[in-house]
Amino acid sequence: MINELLRLEKISKDYGPNTVLKDVSFTIGQNEVVGLLGDNGAGKSTLVKIMSGVVPMTSGSYFWQGEQITNVNRTETERLGVETIFQDSALVPQMSIARNIFMGREITNKLGFMKVKEMDAIATDVLDSVVTIEGIKSSRQLVQSLSGGQAQAVAIARAVHFKRSLLILDEPTSALAVRATEALLAYLTQLKGEGVSSVLVTHNLHHAFQVCDRHIVMNHGKKILDVRREDTSVEELTAAVVEGETGVKRFREGRF
């Protein structure tokens, strides 16, 4: 049995009168890559924001290595070593790449003055690792001058640099070219060996199937499937994502 890293229990989220998540429970194990799948509007991004502490849950519990975290916020999740690549990238266009990567976590001297050269150099190194994107000239370039894929690479670099225990990726490959995508997926597998778990939200089920140890499928704010890779197939995942609960049922009945 894998040791648990993060466990969510009966998470619900309302936006005004709309219930976006309803009683969602699951566990992310240590050294595990988990795929979070589902159609548009299923609630994946909301779940990601709750896991990373930027959006409060309406009800439910958050356990970290078995211990309940009562006040889940970004400061707390940062302390736990959770880093997230948000779907809407969360970058400041008017700031340089390096300033974006170190935003809120600047390398400073004792008085709080930034070590700009050091930040630029590390940003360059981080950008050259994991997903290398062509056309970025310098870490001093403004993010507003980057293409969608390049900006996504910056968001990835930032999360990768600061992650310590859990990396959450919300559709990180949507603007990436094929090779960069492959590099990122390979990196997730490698991270597992280094003791860092990840949660991958993606629409590409083949990608998910290729790297994830387990798959969670969301549908209209509910968890409808939670299976290990050995117990499922791309076909079943497709049915679950496209048809929802009936898809899961049809598939499971048809098979057993």
Next chain:
Amino acid sequence: MATKKLDPLIEAPLTTEAVAVSGRRMSDSRPEGWINKIRYNLQFVRGRGAFEIGIVFVAIIVVFSIISAVNPKGFPFLKAENLSGVLTQSVPMLAILSIAVGILMVAGEFDLSLGFAITFNAIVFVRFTDMFGVWVGVIGGILSGVFIALVNAVIVVYTRIPSFIATLGMGFFWGGASIFINGTNAALLNPELTKDGNPFEFIFAHDFGTFRSQVVWLLILTVIAWFFLHRHKLGNHIFAVGGNSAAARAISINPNRVKLLAWTVYGLLSGFASVLFVARIPSVQPGGNATADFTLFAVAAAVVGGTSLLGGRGSVIGMVVGAALIEVIKNGLILAKAPGFYLQLFVGVTIVIAAIFNRFMEGKAS
């Protein structure tokens, strides 16, 4: 720069730790030789506020100097008293306000009550000086600036009404408050203080012949503001919140706290400028135009210097050069004996052109 090869990454993706000692592809493109280095660094300066306006400023100084050299009687721009009056007295006052307003604008905020606040701070300064002595007066004037700014800040940050509206209302309030505590007569600074040789006069209003005290304050404050905004992490947070506050929050920066900080810095600088204002006049008139004009001139200076009205963009050097540009043009028009309305026409056109130009350059910045 050389094309990057991805193959090694796919086989064995590098960790960040590993990369720290391995190949640095992006930095391979670092230029050699000083010409290339300048050219390389220039691309990161273009379109960020200070560079283009600096060129315009130098061009205007050159043109004015040539005219003045050809016609020293009709256009005495280069005369020592004139240069010292403009560059070391008029410019510092507006430039300090421009830095104050500019930092606030970078944070995505805006203050329409500045002119009224200057009057109020100045009255506090004069009254405190009468009651407790000049140094307590100076501190009182500065703290008054901070207080007024924080009242605006609390209203704007916690009610989320636009700062445009909140400060419009508060401006009228402080205008009324000035008359309430002072009456409609001018508040006069104790004349002893501005006599030659008085320490207050020496520090805040002395004429050294080629320059005046106030320019020293501008230099000091420019350096401090530059290090704060461009090199301190708190300045970095101001850019982050002004540029995209949702992104800043997602990375655990508290936007409200950062906005309060920006307002505080603004209050310190505008309070200090209020003291400088009285030091050179040396009085303040409630309801007068002299202070009211600063509200929009300070914004104009910041915008001319490349500060974005939408937040997230601006540079301290640009703010100072923007103020210098406006004051020098003003001076040129006065020397050319242009009627007052020319000044308004010219400043108006300058602001609009600068705003359009900045918008254009923002897109080009890399």
